[in-house]
Amino acid sequence: MEGGGKVYSFQEVRKHSERQDCWLIISGKVYDVTPYMEEHPGGDEVLLACTGKDATADFDDIGHSDAAKELMRQYCVGEVDAATVPAKLGCAVLPAKGAADPAPRASTGQLLQLALPLLLVAMAFALQTFAKTKTETD
Numbered sequence: 001m002e003g004g005g006k007v008y009s010f011q012e013v014r015k016h017s018e019r020q021d022c023w024l025i026i027s028g029k030v031y032d033v034t035p036y037m038e039e040h041p042g043g044d045e046v047l048l049a050c051t052g053k054d055a056t057a058d059f060d061d062i063g064h065s066d067a068a069k070e071l072m073r074q075y076c077v078g079e080v081d082a083a084t085v086p087a088k089l090g091c092a093v094l095p096a097k098g099a100a101d102p103a104p105r106a107s108t109g110q111l112l113q114l115a116l117p118l119l120l121v122a123m124a125f126a127l128q129t130f131a132k133t134k135t136e137t138d
Contacts, residue, residue: 006078010085017051024050026059028082031075054085 016023024031037044
């Protein structure tokens, strides 16, 4: 293996998340992409957005060329200890232990789906009432 067989914990890899020190986890391997930051076709922001997590899905979703995959080999510094990688990373705030799950919130689209027909019915009723009173006064 290119990285000399070194195994890093997820916590260790996660510390390397800046422009001057950027490591990524892709397919269980650890890559120090710091020297490649300025050359990356998608820009350094794309690489920085993939730090601190398993970036395999991000990498695969882009559909990198075989040449790009071959280029990666020179940046491999080892492997990540799979036992230290959290099952799922996200930005969601988890409720405290023992706290009840909050009620699901309706999205704006769901509210519009309900409110728009009700508004149309109310407008039709108002128009009918207005027309009825108008004909009675004439």
